[in-house]
Amino acid sequence: MKSGSRQQWQTLWMYIVLSWNFINGQIRYSVPEELTKGSFVGDIAKDLGLHLAQISHRNLRIASEFGKQHFSIDVKKGSLVIGERIDREVMCEQTPNCLMPLEIIIENPLQLYRVDVEIQDINDNSPRFHFTERTLKIAEYITPGARFPLESASDPDVGSNALRSYSISPNEYFVLNTKTNTDGSRVPELILEKPLDRETLPIHTLEITAVDGGTPPKSSTMKMQVVVLDINDNIPQFEKPDYNFFMKENSPKDTVVGKVTATDLDEGLNGAVIYSLGVHTPEAIRRLFNISEIGGEITIQEQLDYEKASSYKFDIRAGDKGNPEMEGYCTVHIEIVDINDNAPEIIFTSLPSPLQENAPVGTVVALIRARDIDSGDNGKVILQLHPDRPFKLQPSFANHYALVTDGVVDRETFPEYKVDIIAKDSGTPVLSTKKTLTITVLDVNDNPPSFSQPSYAVYTKENNAPGSVLCAVSASDPDVGSNSQLSYSIVDTSAQGISLSSFMYINSENGTIYTLNAFDYEQVKNVQIQVQAMDSGSPSLRSNVTVHIFVLDENDNAPVVLYPPVDMGSLPLQKIQRSVKAGHLVTKVTAVDADAGHNAWISYRLLEMPANPLYTISQYTGEIRTRREVTEQDGAIQGLTIEMKDNGQPPLSSTVSLEIALEEGSLEPMLDVRDKSHSASFGKKDITLYLIISLAAVSAISFLTFFILVLKCARNKANFFSNGRTRSDWEKNTQRNLHIQLNSDGPIKYVEVVGGDMLSQSQSYRSCFSQMTDASNFTISKSMTASDFMEIASPVNTSTPGQDFENGEYQVSIGMICFDHHCMLITQTKYLDRYLYLINSIPCCGLAPCPVFVSCLAHH
Structure with missing residues (x-):
């Protein structure tokens, strides 16, 4: 073909660029062969609905099933162009439809498209004879009409460009006929029209021309010499012109085909016939098959492969040994029967990228293609996955699959998945292939920190050194990276009205809690804080834990006189008559200690006692009484120094001065209604019995109180839990109950209420007992709650002999107890954030009964 014609054809095909269309959701282009590199094929970006900027951003690329990249993407124009020269005859031989399937892969997100490019044939090949010269020998006595098959020409082009006809140079003896076989091939036949005369013309020179159907047509010529013989006038004849055989592809060597x-x-x-392969049989067929010269048996010389060629066609020549030699031809068709000798292939079109553990169900992980080069059921492929993996295969088209998530992936459970993909065909026997795909799971912040303990309890002594370590909390996070990097902080800014930032500090990196200031048990007995652990993920997750800090008491407070009021280290002047008897009650000193437990147990004693002291003080009650009768040698003013010492280690003490004035005259004895004989005998002999009875009374009250509280707590607990309340709610409510502590060193000094809320519903009791009698005589008269206390605790301004309540220090009357004509007034005050209940003797008016207590108070 001339270069001008080729350029015209290429230009014509470029302007035609046969229209593309979608078939079953696929894109198809048509393009002629032999186009130059860079020639336009189709506007792939437009057909895929992409902008030019998305081509490079989403990494548009081509995956071809062929070894070479015949096509490429013009990223500037978004078009599919020729990557290298395409020869249709090399790619598809003489297949009518030459399709080149392309896989267009787009990433971010991952998509796959199928593009079929049809390579159209151009008339770039001329028909060719296997031999350019041929000699045919014909006996001279051959009658006209005899036919002589000639070698057919071959044209690799197809369609209209394929071989169309044959012609013969003008002569008077021969004409040319074209015979069409069943497979569509055309074979020329030389027909004798006129008897030959060797003596006239022994050799006839002819030209056989093969012409194709292209525009313009192409042709080739074979020169033929016909030698006229005058012997052997019969040619060998085959039983049938065409033979068809079937042969399995796994047949061993030397197997007889037919x-x-x-x-x-x-x-x-x-008449002796010799068989051979036709002279124009390709060399590839000659290597595969052989025919015996005498028997005509066709055998296999090499292993057959259905995947290389499914059928073979060639000519068998039968020649005799005459002179001249005569020959005949037949055509042999061998169909190769496929067997399942090829295992399926698993091709990863796109390798998986790391998968986030919060990826939704249906996320595409990878693109997979299955292929089996066998045919029929032997080539049908089924893909399977390992059953216990959260993935599944989603079919796409033509043995293409998308590996997608089919469940929740959790990096903390499986940081990496090994997915076994098994491909099985449907042949017999079944062949399979397995490939393992590794999928890495990326962490997301989906786990909050977890503390090592549900709560922490810390015990520290008061007056601790600032900067000391209280405790260390520890949390862990199963996530990785920044998602597991924890920081600690204290959530509460204050607790019980105390600013936590001034008392403690937490190391944000390791969770160690330090003290900034010393604790004071008398101010803070326990602190409950919330510590938070927060990770560094986005968004960050956090968890809280409760830290209970209990302050332990130390003996750091000396006793303080609570009653009578102290002025500049001295008690108010007390007056008694010189006529008082031994055992007369002068006054009572009541002291308290802000500490707790043994540190708050107080004992009293007089300092600097003379040889025959007039006064004595009870070690445990602080009552000051006359030890003997007053004599004339006793001075008018008596000075006493009273020491109050606690039971701590080491013990702390304080002193207070008291002056007692001795006066002449007759006054009613203060709060002393005991007869002399009983007083004398009891004061000397039964003090031990008094202490024992007092302790037994306190123990009985404590035991009974404890027993009732246990019953109430058990009933409340059952009610709380049956109503759906949690144990933490019950504990929180319980912590608000009043705790009544009976502090006694012998006779009861005071009742201490610690940690209580006056408005909470706690169980308490109104007790009636005598402080002035030798035998403690008390009973439980009524069960009361804290609200009952508030109802009966009305502010009054009471006064007792020797006491000054002008400042209203004892303003709340809780109750009273009675013995004979004496009443015990129980009053409430607040000292160092604690409620104290004091018990004091108040004489009633004459023989007035105690229920008219208010009228008694009016006379005092």
């Missing part, structure tokens, strides 16, 4: 038979009517050497 047998052809030809006969010659001549006798002797002219």
